[in-house]
Amino acid sequence: MARSAGGATQAGSAVDVREVDSTTAPLIAEAMGAEGDLVGARMARGCRCFGAWLGDELAGYGWLSTRPEWIGELELVITPRDGEGYVWNCFTLAHLRRRGVLLALLAGIRKRAHDEGLSRLWIGSVAIPADKAFGPSGFIPALVFASEVIAGYRWIEVRPAAGTNPALVNAAHLAVGVPDGRFLRTSHPKRH
Numbered sequence: 582m583a584r585s586a587g588g589a590t591q592a593g594s595a596v597d598v599r600e601v602d603s604t605t606a607p608l609i610a611e612a613m614g615a616e617g618d619l620v621g622a623r624m625a626r627g628c629r630c631f632g633a634w635l636g637d638e639l640a641g642y643g644w645l646s647t648r649p650e651w652i653g654e655l656e657l658v659i660t661p662r663d664g665e666g667y668v669w670n671c672f673t674l675a676h677l678r679r680r681g682v683l684l685a686l687l688a689g690i691r692k693r694a695h696d697e698g699l700s701r702l703w704i705g706s707v708a709i710p711a712d713k714a715f716g717p718s719g720f721i722p723a724l725v726f727a728s729e730v731i732a733g734y735r736w737i738e739v740r741p742a743a744g745t746n747p748a749l750v751n752a753a754h755l756a757v758g759v760p761d762g763r764f765l766r767t768s769h770p771k772r773h
Contacts (some may be wrong), residue, residue, distance in 0.1 A: 584683075596640060596682055601630040608639045610742050612674060619762025619772060631693070633686040641682040643671035645690055647699070652757070656735045656766070661703060665758075666694050668704040670741045679760050687718035696765055697706040721745065723753035735768040745749065 596659075597671040601609050601624075608631055610617035624630065641768055646667045661665050663719040668690055673682040687704075694702055704720055707728075722742035729736055739761050741750040754760055 584768060595635060595671075596680075596685035597634045598631055598686055598688075599634070600693070601632050605632055605639075606630070609642050609694070612639055612642060612672070616772070623773075627757070631686065631690050633682050634678065634688070635682070638677070639674070640677040640680070640684050641671065641673035643690055644669050645694065645702075651771060652705060653770065653773065654705070655726055655737060655757075656769055657737075657759065659703060660756060662752075664699055665701045665703065665756070666699045666771070668702050671704075683714040683718055687714055688721070691719060696759050703753070720748065724751050724757070730768045732769055735764075735766050736762045737766070739764075745750050 585659070592631050596605040599605075609632060613620065620630070623644065628650070629645045631643050631645065632639055633643075646669065647656050647661055647665070650667050650669060651657075652659055652669070660668050668687070670717065671683060671686060672700050673686075691702060702720070703723075704715065706715070723745055725740050727736075727738040737759070739754075739757075739759055739760065741747075759765070
């Protein structure tokens, strides 16, 4: 988990970040492959999608929610408080990776959220290379999770990130609804 409190887009970026609408939603659905059918349902429930373009080509996308949202990798619900949002399901198309797409995408979402009055964004990752974009995008680690499915059970370990302000750690615990510790629950994966 990490948080951000606003900021500007990276200067000189060749990546154009803009909110997805009904004309660009089919491009996101195509990029999402087998999960492309989720685009309409996500947008209908109030999730917002942002696309990152290199010229006329979609290079990546990411979602922003201000309501409760399922974190599939942890099988937990995150509930952003008033003035908060959750950035999730960020993806860069394989042939366009290592061009700053994720960094620009996060900066673009962050700027839009800040301009609209959100004071904190939560984000999580299980993709170690993607984590490298979080710090430069203004995100600060709050909680560290370990999780895996074993014989139909979801094992989760939660601990505060080293050196993090206790108030931020507490806010993160409130958002995901779990304290520090280890938990074993029946696994309930779902498409969302």
